[in-house]
Amino acid sequence: SCTEAVLAEAAGAAARPCPCPLPREDCALSRLLRRLLSARRSLDICLFAFSSPQLGRAVQLLHRRGVRVRMVTDAQYMGLQGSQIGLLRHAGIQVRHDQESGYMHHKFAIVDRRMLITGSLNWTTQAIHSNRENVLVMEDAEYVKPFLDEFERIWEEYNPTNYTFF
Amino acid sequence: SCTEAVLAEAAGAAARPCPCPLPREDCALSRLLRRLLSARRSLDICLFAFSSPQLGRAVQLLHRRGVRVRMVTDAQYMGLQGSQIGLLRHAGIQVRHDQESGYMHHKFAIVDRRMLITGSLNWTTQAIHSNRENVLVMEDAEYVKPFLDEFERIWEEYNPTNYTFF
Numbered sequence: 001s002c003t004e005a006v007l008a009e010a011a012g013a014a015a016r017p018c019p020c021p022l023p024r025e026d027c028a029l030s031r032l033l034r035r036l037l038s039a040r041r042s043l044d045i046c047l048f049a050f051s052s053p054q055l056g057r058a059v060q061l062l063h064r065r066g067v068r069v070r071m072v073t074d075a076q077y078m079g080l081q082g083s084q085i086g087l088l089r090h091a092g093i094q095v096r097h098d099q100e101s102g103y104m105h106h107k108f109a110i111v112d113r114r115m116l117i118t119g120s121l122n123w124t125t126q127a128i129h130s131n132r133e134n135v136l137v138m139e140d141a142e143y144v145k146p147f148l149d150e151f152e153r154i155w156e157e158y159n160p161t162n163y164t165f166f
Numbered sequence: 167s168c169t170e171a172v173l174a175e176a177a178g179a180a181a182r183p184c185p186c187p188l189p190r191e192d193c194a195l196s197r198l199l200r201r202l203l204s205a206r207r208s209l210d211i212c213l214f215a216f217s218s219p220q221l222g223r224a225v226q227l228l229h230r231r232g233v234r235v236r237m238v239t240d241a242q243y244m245g246l247q248g249s250q251i252g253l254l255r256h257a258g259i260q261v262r263h264d265q266e267s268g269y270m271h272h273k274f275a276i277v278d279r280r281m282l283i284t285g286s287l288n289w290t291t292q293a294i295h296s297n298r299e300n301v302l303v304m305e306d307a308e309y310v311k312p313f314l315d316e317f318e319r320i321w322e323e324y325n326p327t328n329y330t331f332f
Binding site: 048098100101102103104105106107108118119120121126127129130131132133134136138143147150154 | 214264266267268269270271272273274284285286287292293295296297298299300302304309313316320
């Protein structure tokens with residue numbers, strides 16, 4: 001199948017078998033990294049919180065390879081200690097953020113406009129190492145399309161040239 | 167199709183059309199309620215945070231109708247003000263919680279072991295009314311099965327008779 005459910009529950013029981021020799025969290029993380037690093041043309045990321053150095057390095061690597069990376073995040077969380085957002089901006093990656101009091105709470109990424117990665121997982125070290133989380137990877141257009149549309153809508157809505165100043 | 171992507175982004179732009187006459191957040195919420203209330207035999211819920219009175223009432227209604235409701239949640243969040251967990255327990259619904267320092271961060275429910283509802287949305291009033299969120303509803307076995315397995319694994323792991331006391 002072109003689709004696959006990846007349950008990345010990181011914490012707790014050791015009873016869940018994993019086919020690779022890495023620790024469980026590295027195993028789920030390495031599968032996520034492999035999906036991201038398969039990007040050839042574009043990577044659209046929409047994340048409430050992003051602090052994982054490994055995932056940050058992967059995104060920067062794609063940017064250096066010429067992949068068009070766009071990043072949307074939550075204004076309240078992007079300035080917190082450990083956030084990767086400043087590093088991504090410094091590397092020249094376009095980042096936009098919400099202007100609302102509520103949270104931009106999505107946790108998804110779209111690779112080459114055809115592979116959706118979504119779930120409960122924020123890309124944080126705490127989530128990867130200590131939380132019970134899920135990540136779904138899917139290529140069915142019926143699922144990918146609404147998230148692509150949502151990304152484009154948010155990307156325009158958070159365009160700084162559209163801000164209204166009070 | 168038996169599957170449907172429901173993007174329940176509640177906050178922000180009014181430009182997104184909705185086929186029903188309710189306000190946008192009520193529209194997405196009413197669609198979620200309708201899916202839940204379609205349960206005939208079982209409802210398995212696995213949520214980091216649960217404070218929405220409407221969703222709490224729906225779960226209690228299903229319990230009174232004889233639907234087997236099982237609830238898993240995060241220990242750190244279930245005691246917070248506004249949590250529905252105490253009310254659900256008081257109504258006789260079985261609730262189990264994690265024993266870990268990390269978060270039980272899943273946000274999914276499974277209706278009659280065949281319909282998966284998952285996404286970024288915690289069932290909180292703040293998330294429904296103010297956040298940008300997504301909810302996926304899917305009946306494909308390839309997606310439902312891993313979440314069913316995860317639920318059963320967690321349900322057993324969090325069984326109080328299995329606790330180790332130090």
